[in-house]
Amino acid sequence: MQKNKSIYSKSLVILAIAFLIYLFGFFPALVQKYYSSGFYPYISSALRFVSSIFPFAIGDIIYAILIGYALYKIIRFFKKRKQLKKLDRIVIPLQVLNFLLILYIIFKIVWGLNYSRPSVSEELGIGTDKYSVKELVILGNYFVKKTNDLKLKQGKTPAYTVKHLETRSADAYNLMRKKNPLFSYPNPCLKSVLIPWMVSKAGIEGYYTPLSGEANMNMNLPDFVKPYVSCHEIAHQLGIAYEDEANLLGYLTASNSTDVDYQYSANYEMLRYILFEIRMKSPDDYKILHDKLLPKVLADFKTEKEFWRKYNGQMFGYMDAAFDRFLKLNNQKKGIDSYQDIVIWLWNIHKKQLTVIN
Numbered sequence: 001m002q003k004n005k006s007i008y009s010k011s012l013v014i015l016a017i018a019f020l021i022y023l024f025g026f027f028p029a030l031v032q033k034y035y036s037s038g039f040y041p042y043i044s045s046a047l048r049f050v051s052s053i054f055p056f057a058i059g060d061i062i063y064a065i066l067i068g069y070a071l072y073k074i075i076r077f078f079k080k081r082k083q084l085k086k087l088d089r090i091v092i093p094l095q096v097l098n099f100l101l102i103l104y105i106i107f108k109i110v111w112g113l114n115y116s117r118p119s120v121s122e123e124l125g126i127g128t129d130k131y132s133v134k135e136l137v138i139l140g141n142y143f144v145k146k147t148n149d150l151k152l153k154q155g156k157t158p159a160y161t162v163k164h165l166e167t168r169s170a171d172a173y174n175l176m177r178k179k180n181p182l183f184s185y186p187n188p189c190l191k192s193v194l195i196p197w198m199v200s201k202a203g204i205e206g207y208y209t210p211l212s213g214e215a216n217m218n219m220n221l222p223d224f225v226k227p228y229v230s231c232h233e234i235a236h237q238l239g240i241a242y243e244d245e246a247n248l249l250g251y252l253t254a255s256n257s258t259d260v261d262y263q264y265s266a267n268y269e270m271l272r273y274i275l276f277e278i279r280m281k282s283p284d285d286y287k288i289l290h291d292k293l294l295p296k297v298l299a300d301f302k303t304e305k306e307f308w309r310k311y312n313g314q315m316f317g318y319m320d321a322a323f324d325r326f327l328k329l330n331n332q333k334k335g336i337d338s339y340q341d342i343v344i345w346l347w348n349i350h351k352k353q354l355t356v357i358n
Contacts, residue, residue, distance in 0.1 A: 025116035047213025048189035059209025111210035127348040166190035172257035200311035208236035227265035
């Protein structure tokens, strides 16, 4: 009986902590001040320091252990279900609830509260003025020219190792840190995923592991996209939770790097988003812009397309839908469509110089 009372008390305490954390998320200014700019940078830096000791992605192993533990408990429950007492029907669900709530609390503390911080675009002073179709095409022309010019400056794209990416991406972030402390990146930690084949089949370029603080790269990707992807995943390490905002930080960091390959990777990736938007809004302009691309840039588009076709198959559609639901569960109501917010920010970043040019 004493043991059961202990479980009830423990459940109440855990539930209360989880509820307080949940309520805290409704106050973005406080989250920004005390968590995202206060507590989080220290815990993330500490996690990266510990994780960097290991040459492999320990986050993947942690997830495997958690999944294995859950499966073990489920199998054990079904094997012993006939021996369970009436009281166990209450105690066991409480134990499951406690386990899930503890995972929720840990996730929120080590990273998840960043979902509740104000938009990073506000912190960077980037506007959100909407563009017309004409302005979108002007932006597209700018990025076509920029991407073409950078392609001409490029030599042979390096065959990146994950260590090379970690070093070069950290250098790019340190360069941006001189302009804004938001880009501060102590204790760099970039890892290759343990099973790149499986990650490629799922249509994933990279991901952040909150429990270990690691940014994980799919090293099967074509080399010319890796610099931008690494900068995008590092943005998650710095507490940028939403994908569109990580796109923004990844672009700003890689495009302002002294490395031409990083600049090309960033502009190439942004050009994809812009061309997609133009294709939806003005197919004729899309065709004109597409025809302006250099053959070498078009070859990169083809290489990337063939890469995903090789690995993806029908799996991509299922994962795309699942990821869309995940984003919506985290208050990103537009789901995958929210990625196109990056086009709005790109317009607001460049509109002054584009207005002068045109």
